[in-house]
Amino acid sequence: MISVLVVDDQQLLRRGLRLLLGTEPGIEVVGEAADGQEALVMVERRRPDVVLADARMPGMDGLELVRALAGLDPPVTAVVLTTFDDEDIVRGAVGAGAAGFLLKDVTTDQLAEAIRAVARGGMVIDPRVARIAFGPEEVSSPDPLAILTRAERLVAERIARGLTNAEIAAELVIAEGTVKNHVINLLRKLGQRDRTGLALALYRALS
Known part of the structure; x- marks a missing residue:
């Protein structure tokens, strides 16, 4: 069972993700947090396999959280799920150590497959932002099909x-x-x- 912590400043979205992911086999949402600081406390308590976080939140945002998670011993896998696809956020997330970067219009199946992929040690970047994340020459480096159902x-x-x-x-x-x-x-x-x-x-x- 893959344990997931959902981090987003919008309570409705957190609850929605919890309900949707709760229908996926092999995935369990073990907690929610409204910002990065609260997420770190929850990580200490719940020890999730994957942290699913928004990029922009008040206080400690998603990119700071990803960097903090990568610095833990052992590090905690993070996936950024956001509506923003601008270069600073995409490159910032990948540079901070995110194992995944997805836009919020992904389907539940796509999101679940991405969580399973990163939990196995893979990396999942939405194809629509892959060129921003890696540059044209490196787009083929991660598995471009990992996001598929x-x-x-x-x-x-x-x-x-x-x-x-x-x-x-x-x-x-x-x-x-x-x-x-x-x-x-x-x-x-x-x-x-x-x-x-x-x-x-x-x-x-x-x-």
Whole structure:
């Protein structure tokens, strides 16, 4: 079971994340905090595996919190979940030691998969901010597919092999319309404009 501490200055958002993540297998929210200082106290008490924190909060903000968590012995894994994608915040979070950086419009599945990935020692950066975080040359360094859901990854693997939607649907025993929806999500998440570019990006990522 992966234990998670949710840190956000908005109580409604904290409670919402707690409820949503509570439906995900293998994940348990063990506490909430309204700012970085309160989060550090909760970390001492609850010893979470992952801290999920907003970037901007009154008092000790998310970036200061990430830096403090990275300095603990042992360090605590942190994921920044925010609405802000400007360069200072993205680079600041990664530079402070965040294992993940996600925008708040991610789905519950995407968020849960990211938490599982960082708990395993991986790094998850939303593809939409990867170039800001690492620069163009380094975008391929972290796993660009780590943010995908299991179903999306299965479809992605078959797109990389050149299968059509109908062939993917037949192989996975799902509706062709479902495959189409996954393709739309893959295009958005991986920042590709068409299926050809998507197939090429997936082939490179999976090779």
